[in-house]
Amino acid sequence: MQHDMPQVEPMVDASVNAHAWNHIAAQDLGQNVGTVPEGIEWTCWPxxxxxxxxxxxLAGLRVAELGCGTGEHIAYAAAHGARLAVGVDVAEQRIAQARARFDHLPALLWRVGDAAQELAELPRLDVCFSIYGALWYADPTQLLPVIHNRLRPDGLLAFSVNGPxxxxxxxxxxxNLTLDSGVRLPVVHYSYDADAWRHLLDxxxxxxxxxxxxxxxxxSPYRTLVLRARRSGD
Ligand SMILES: C[S@@+](CC[C@H](N)C(=O)[O-])C[C@H]1O[C@@H](n2cnc3c(N)ncnc32)[C@H](O)[C@@H]1O
Structure with a gap:
């Protein structure tokens, strides 16, 4: 696999994606009922x-979700006994919706910003996960080192992404994402097949x-990859 692609300034990707998801949040109203889902869905096909x-x-663990959107999955972690549950999203409006839905739950914290930047400020974590979130929308060669640094040895990384x-x-x-209104919004994502992901993780x-x-x-041409790996020991 090639890793010599041109270096892209990570904040360019983050601001393109924040613009898109803030726009989507503005159309996606009426989600302020704080019902925690019964389980975690890793794909968009229930x-x-x-x-x-x-x-x-997750009881007693410190957990973060990277690209939490409107927060239902990190809310699930908080409702199931996580000691700390941090939802991170680059789109301020998505976090505003997440707060409106789930701020009544214990142990929940929200962070607005690029996953790699926000994660670097968090305490050591036991679990880091992402569902069609930052592991799909941000350069994994920038994000994986930060996740490795923040997870405790043997800590769990789990995420879903679409493959090419x-x-x-x-x-x-x-x-381009096309909204119901016909507005087209550019989004940046990173797409790898299963072997390339194994290699990146390794x-x-x-x-x-x-x-x-x-x-x-x-x-349908779409295939979702659901991945899990452990941080190596020190
Ligand atoms: C497809 S949505 C998925 C949301 C949620 N995980 C779910 O399953 O409903 C992708 C989310 O990732 C967020 N995102 C994109 N790039 C990000 C980055 N670099 N750091 C943090 N969040 C990011 C977007 O703002 C958006 O809310």
């Missing part, structure tokens, strides 16, 4: 892919990596 067991028992579609090049991509000090490939229900 019931497909693993569930909450993929993270294991057939024939699509891997690496940094810019796509290269950045993670062990025991597992990759589950979950196919979209209908004929």
């Amino acid at each position: 019931g497909r892919g693993p569930g909450s067991e993929f993270l294991g028992d 579609r057939t024939g699509e090049l891997s690496g940094r991509r810019v796509d 290269e950045h000090g993670f062990t025991d990596s597992e990759v589950l490939a979950v196919q979209a229900p209908e004929a």
Whole structure:
């Protein structure tokens, strides 16, 4: 796999994506009911892919979600006994929605900003996870070292991302999200297949990596990869 792609200033990606997701938040109103989901869905196809067991028992643990959106998954962690549950998102408006929904829960903290920058300020964590979040939208060669630094030895990293579609090049991509209004917003994401992810995780000090490939229900070019690995010991 190639790692000699041109270096892109990470804050450029973060501000492009913050613009898009703040716009989406402004259209995505009416989510202020604080119902915690019954489980964690790792794909956008309910019931497909693993569930909450993929993270294991969170009671007493320090947990962060990178790219938490409106917060339901990190709220699940808080509601299931996490000692600390931090939701990080680059879009201020998404965090405002998350606060409105879940601020009544114990142990929850919210951070607005790029995952790598915010994570660097957090205490040591037991679990770091992301569901179509920062591990998909930010350069993993910048983010994985920070996650490695913040996770305790043997701590768990779990995340889901879409893999490249057939024939699509891997690496940094810019796509357009089209809103119902017809407005098109650029988003930056990073796309790798299962082998490339295993290699990236290995290269950045993670062990025991597992990759589950979950196919979209209908004929669709999309495939979600659900991954988990442990931070190597010191
Ligand atoms: C597809 S949404 C997923 C939200 C949530 N995880 C869920 O499953 O509903 C992607 C989220 O990642 C956030 N995001 C994108 N780039 C980020 C970055 N560099 N740091 C933190 N959050 C980021 C976006 O603002 C957006 O809320």
